[in-house]
Amino acid sequence: MSESLGGVMKLNDETVHETELKKSWNRSLSVIRAEIGEATFKSWFRNVEFGELKEDQLVLYVPTRFMRDWIEAHYAQRLLTILRKESENIASLVIDVVNYKNEAQKTEKNVNSVHLESSKHITKNFSDSGDHNSMLGAPIDTSLSFENFVVGPSNELAYAAARRITESEKVSFNPLFLYGGVGLGKTHLLHAIALEINKNWPQRKVLYLSAEKFMYQFIRALRFKDTMSFKQQFRSVDVLMVDDIQFIAGKDSTQEEFFHTFNTLIDHNHQIVVSADRSPVDLDGIEERIRSRLGWGLVADIHPSDYELRLGILQSKAETHILENPEILIQDDLLEFLAQRIDSNIRVLEGALNRVIAYSSFAGRPLSIDMAKEVLKDLIRASQRKITIDDIQRKVADYYNLRLADLLSSRRSRTIARPRQIAMYLSKMLTTRSLPEIGRMFGGRDHTTVIHAVKRVEDLRNSDIAIDEEVEILRRVLEN
Ligand code: ADP
Ligand code: MG
Numbered sequence: 411m412s413e414s415l416g417g418v419m420k421l422n423d424e425t426v427h428e429t430e431l432k433k434s435w436n437r438s439l440s441v442i443r444a445e446i447g448e449a450t451f452k453s454w455f456r457n458v459e460f461g462e463l464k465e466d467q468l469v470l471y472v473p474t475r476f477m478r479d480w481i482e483a484h485y486a487q488r489l490l491t492i493l494r495k496e497s498e499n500i501a502s503l504v505i506d507v508v509n510y511k512n513e514a515q516k517t518e519k520n521v522n523s524v525h526l527e528s529s530k531h532i533t534k535n536f537s538d539s540g541d542h543n544s545m546l547g548a549p550i551d552t553s554l555s556f557e558n559f560v561v562g563p564s565n566e567l568a569y570a571a572a573r574r575i576t577e578s579e580k581v582s583f584n585p586l587f588l589y590g591g592v593g594l595g596k597t598h599l600l601h602a603i604a605l606e607i608n609k610n611w612p613q614r615k616v617l618y619l620s621a622e623k624f625m626y627q628f629i630r631a632l633r634f635k636d637t638m639s640f641k642q643q644f645r646s647v648d649v650l651m652v653d654d655i656q657f658i659a660g661k662d663s664t665q666e667e668f669f670h671t672f673n674t675l676i677d678h679n680h681q682i683v684v685s686a687d688r689s690p691v692d693l694d695g696i697e698e699r700i701r702s703r704l705g706w707g708l709v710a711d712i713h714p715s716d717y718e719l720r721l722g723i724l725q726s727k728a729e730t731h732i733l734e735n736p737e738i739l740i741q742d743d744l745l746e747f748l749a750q751r752i753d754s755n756i757r758v759l760e761g762a763l764n765r766v767i768a769y770s771s772f773a774g775r776p777l778s779i780d781m782a783k784e785v786l787k788d789l790i791r792a793s794q795r796k797i798t799i800d801d802i803q804r805k806v807a808d809y810y811n812l813r814l815a816d817l818l819s820s821r822r823s824r825t826i827a828r829p830r831q832i833a834m835y836l837s838k839m840l841t842t843r844s845l846p847e848i849g850r851m852f853g854g855r856d857h858t859t860v861i862h863a864v865k866r867v868e869d870l871r872n873s874d875i876a877i878d879e880e881v882e883i884l885r886r887v888l889e890n
Contacts (some may be wrong), residue, residue, distance in 0.1 A: 427463070427499075429772040434496035435460045435468075441492045442485065443875060446563070449713040453514075453567035454481055457554055459508070466501035468493060471508045474583050474708055475572050476887035478505045480567075546627060546643055547617045554601035560726050562719030565595055568710040572599045575649070575681055576606035579614070583708035585672075585682035589689050590712030593755030596685040600651045603683060607649060614648040621657035625664040632663075644671045651683040655704070659695030669700050682707075720749040720759055728761055738767060740777055747779045751790045762786050797840045797888050799851045805888055809880075818853040834860050841889060 443451040457477065461469035481489075482505055490503045527576050556576075561569045567586050575586060604616045619627075631640035644650065650671070658664050675682055686693060690705035715723070724745040731738060746767070752759045762782075769785045771775045783790065807817045810829040817830055830852065837848045838860065845857035849886050852860070871878040 431468075431499070432464055433495060434493065434500075437875040438489065438492045438496050440875065442452075442489055444872060444878070446485070446592075447489070448875070448879070449716075450563040450566065453710070454485065458505075461506065463499060466499055468500045470503065470505050472505055473508065474508050476571065476708065478507050478584050480570055481505055528788040534627055543757070547619045548623060548842060550601050550604045550618060552559050552605060554598045555605050556602040558726065559595065559598055559602055560719060560722040562716060562722065564713035564715050564719055565590075568595075568599060568712045571708050571710045572603050572683075573606075574612060575603055575683065579611060581679050581681050584676055584679070585684050585704060585707045587690055587704050587707065587709045588683070588685045588686065588712065589709070591714060591755060592687060593757030594712045594714065595756060596712065597653055600653055600683060600685060603649070603651065615646070616651070617644070617647040618653070620653045621655045621668075624652055624668065625658060625661055628664055628667050641671070642669075645674045645678075647675070647680065649683065650675055651685075653685050655684045655686045656688065656693055656696075659693060665697055665700060669697070669703075672700075672703065676703075676706075684803075702846040712752070715756060717749055717753075718755070720753065721745060723756055724749055724759065724763055727760055731763075735771075740767075740776070744777055744779055744782060747782060748786075758789065762789055799837045799841055799843060799848065801888060802833050802836045802840065803851075805884060806836065809884055820853060829864035831867050832877075832884065834863035835881070836884060836888065838864050840885065 439455060440454070454477070457473050458481070461471045463469070472481065486503055486505065490500075493500045493503065515624050556569075558574060559565075559569060567797060568590070571583070571586050572588070574582060579600040588599060590596055600618055604618045607614055628637075628640060631637045652668070655668075658668060672682060684704060690701045690709060691713065693701050693704070728740045728745060732740065745763075748759065748762055748766075752762050766777060766782045766785050769775075770781065775781060803814060803817055806812075806829050808816045810825075810828060812829060816826050817833060819826070821827075834848055834852060837851070838845070841848075843851070845860045849855040849857045849860045866879065867877075871881060
C-alpha cells in the first residue's frame, strides 16, 4: 500500500490479465462440462473456485481435501490440457483446499479433546451391553456392499464420498449428506459404508437407522423416562447414519433431539452420514438451523441414472442371478431392452428383472423381450406410442414460441431456422421416417437440407450446452 502509485498501476495491469484469465477459465469450464456431462460437472466443478495465477501456475480452490484428491486424480490432467489451449500463460495447475470453517473448527477442537475422553468411556460401557445395539440400529444387508454398487456419472460423487469415509478414521467432512430421488441407491450406500467400516475397523461403532426408527426410539425413551440412556447410546457411536432424514420434518421434539445428538457427535469429531430425498435447503418442515448445519460438510446428490448405468446394474444383477441358478440364460438384448424402457428408478428396474426371471422359471419359458413386454406391461413406458413428425413440429414451435406455419415456411432468419433444424434433427432421431420424407414434411425441402440440419444440430450440441439442454428437454417432452 505504501508504493501506492506502482501498486495501482500494477493492479490495473493485473485486472486486465485477470479478466482475460477468468475468461479462459470459464471457457475451459464449458469445454470440460461438455465432455463430462452436466451431472458430473455439477458434482465436481460447482464448488471449484478460480483462485489466481502465481507465475505460470493456476491456483484453484475447493472446499474439501476429498474434492481436491478426486479432481486431481480424475480431471486435473484434462483440465490443464484444456486450460493451456485457452491461455499460454498457464503452465501448471494446483488445487488448494480452502476451509471456510477453519476458524470455527479451531475453537471447537480445543473443547473436543476434553469431551472425547468421557465419550470413549461411554463407548466402552455401551459395547459391553451388546443387545442394546441391535435394538437401537437396523440390521445391515450384506448384499448392499460397495462391490455390488455400480458407479456411473450420476452417482460417482456420492459413491466416492461414501468410500472416503471408510478409508480412514480421520473425519474429512462432516456430515456427509447424500440425497436423491427414491430408489437411486442412497440406502445401498449407507449399508455399504457400515459393511466396509466393520471390515476395516471392527472396533469402530457404527449405527445405522432410519429417521423413522430414530423417532420411534426417542418417543419410547420419553415414555419410559429413559432419555438419559437414549442420549448416551446415540452419542457414543463413532459413525451415525440416519436414513431418510426428511421424515423428521414437522416432528419438533424429534428434530430437537436429533439436533443435539448431531451437534454432540460433530463436536466430538464423530462421523455422521445422513440421507434424504432432497437437498438440505429444500427440507421443508425442518428447522433452519438444522438445515444449514446439515449442509456444512459434503453434500452429494445422486442424479437419475443414465442408460449405461442402468445397463451396468442389470448386468451385475444378472450375474448374481446366474450364480444362484446357472441354468438361466439371460440375453444381453433383454437387459438392453429393460435398461432402455425402465428409467424411473433402480429399485423398479431390479424388480422388473426379478419379475421376468421369476415368470420365466414359473412358466417354464425361456427369457425373451417379447415375454418381458408381456410381463411388464404396467412398467414399460407409455412411450410405445409412436412419435410423429407432426408432434415434433408442434412441440418445437410451441417451445420456441413460433407459429407452426413459420416453422414450415421458407423464412431463413435465425430465430426460425434454428428451431426448424432442431425439429428436423428430432424427426430423424425419434421417428423412422426417411430423410426425403422428413424434408417433404418440412415444407417440401430437399433431403440434403435435412442432412445438413442434423449435422448442424449435432455440432451445436457438442459445442453449446444451452442448445444441448434445449434439445434434451424437447426429446424428453416428446417421449413422455
Ligand atoms: P434409495 O434408498 O435411494 O431409495 P436404495 O438404496 O434402496 O434406494 O436402492 C434401490 C435398489 O436399487 C436397491 O436394491 C439397490 O441395491 C439398487 N441400486 C441402486 N443403485 C444401485 C447401483 N448404483 N448399483 C447397484 N444397485 C443399485
Ligand atoms: Mg432408502
